[in-house]
Amino acid sequence: MKAKIHVTLKQGILDPQGKAIEHALDSLGFKNAANVRVGKYMEVDVQETDKAKADAQVKQMCEKLLANTIIEEYRYELV
Amino acid sequence: MNVGVIVFPGSNCDHDCRHVFQDVLGQSVRMIWHKEMSLTGIDAVILPGGFSYGDYLRTGAIARFSPVMGAVKTFAKDGGAVIGICNGFQILLEAGLLPGAMLRNKSLHFICKDVHVKVENAATAFTEACESGQVLKIPVAHADGNYYTDPVTLAAMQANAQIVLRYCTPEGKVTPEANPNGSLDNIAGIINPEGNVLGMMPHPERCAEEILGNQDGKLIFQSLLKAMKVKV
Numbered sequence: 001m002k003a004k005i006h007v008t009l010k011q012g013i014l015d016p017q018g019k020a021i022e023h024a025l026d027s028l029g030f031k032n033a034a035n036v037r038v039g040k041y042m043e044v045d046v047q048e049t050d051k052a053k054a055d056a057q058v059k060q061m062c063e064k065l066l067a068n069t070i071i072e073e074y075r076y077e078l079v
Numbered sequence: 080m081n082v083g084v085i086v087f088p089g090s091n092c093d094h095d096c097r098h099v100f101q102d103v104l105g106q107s108v109r110m111i112w113h114k115e116m117s118l119t120g121i122d123a124v125i126l127p128g129g130f131s132y133g134d135y136l137r138t139g140a141i142a143r144f145s146p147v148m149g150a151v152k153t154f155a156k157d158g159g160a161v162i163g164i165c166n167g168f169q170i171l172l173e174a175g176l177l178p179g180a181m182l183r184n185k186s187l188h189f190i191c192k193d194v195h196v197k198v199e200n201a202a203t204a205f206t207e208a209c210e211s212g213q214v215l216k217i218p219v220a221h222a223d224g225n226y227y228t229d230p231v232t233l234a235a236m237q238a239n240a241q242i243v244l245r246y247c248t249p250e251g252k253v254t255p256e257a258n259p260n261g262s263l264d265n266i267a268g269i270i271n272p273e274g275n276v277l278g279m280m281p282h283p284e285r286c287a288e289e290i291l292g293n294q295d296g297k298l299i300f301q302s303l304l305k306a307m308k309v310k311v
Contacts, residue, residue, distance in 0.1 A: 013227065014225075016185050016225075017187065065140065065141075068137055068140065071180045
């Protein structure tokens with residue numbers, strides 16, 4: 001089973017990279033681009049056939065290591 | 080005093096810390112590889128600056144799970160003095176030994192320059208050789224020094240005088256202009272509520288002897304020796 005994990009900064013937390021990209025988009029003429037948020041995308045193969053167990057493991061991975069929940073939030077799908 | 084300097088893969092200020100404690104202050108130093116599990120005989124622990132694990136994922140995120148960190152946590156819980164400098168500070172945050180987290184610098188630049196910090200609390204084991212309100216000139220060198228914590232934690236830290244160092248002008252004014260990285264409340268260094276764990280972004284080990292033209296950083300280490308009642 002493969003976990004596709006997205007980690008992004010929480011809403012309200014300053015994202016300097018997002019801001020820089022937003023300015024770049026603006027200067028390229030994309031005047032309607034707003035609120036750019038930069039995050040991380042990770043794929044993890046989980047050797048587990050039971051979806052509920054895999055789900056619990058991926059959640060733990062996110063909580064323990066992949067995201068810092070003080071500043072980041074995560075979401076994932078299992079495929 | 081026996082000082083333990085933790086060496087992670089990617090630490091690069093470890094020998095600067097060893098040099099200051101050993102050669103400048105005459106203390107005994109043990110370099111502790113991150114795979115070690117014991118801190119027996121160590122009186123104070125330094126988590127040095129650098130790029131542990133290449134800063135992969137987040138600064139300090141992987142180093143906090145190094146085998147030695149279990150011993151560091153126990154050491155800190157038992158009241159042992161721990162100083163995390165720059166990457167060491169980031170590791171302490173990730174490990175939960177200090178509150179908050181580091182964000183990328185507001186400017187997105189890696190900042191490497193002298194900054195001024197104000198000693199907001201001179202009644203700690205890491206600042207007692209300083210005057211209250213004293214301005215220290217110490218260099219920073221980081222890309223992720225933009226300290227963040229939630230408003231409740233910030234208020235608690237302010238109330239407990241846990242904010243030990245704040246970025247300021249050379250005259251000691253804490254202003255947005257004097258803040259190099261966007262850090263919340265101009266925070267440059269904090270302690271835990273118990274007062275035995277310090278995290279600071281500036282590098283005191285880089286300005287701790289006369290030949291370097293600046294000895295302000297030495298005050299941090301001298302404070303620790305004073306607190307530990309070590310005669311120099």
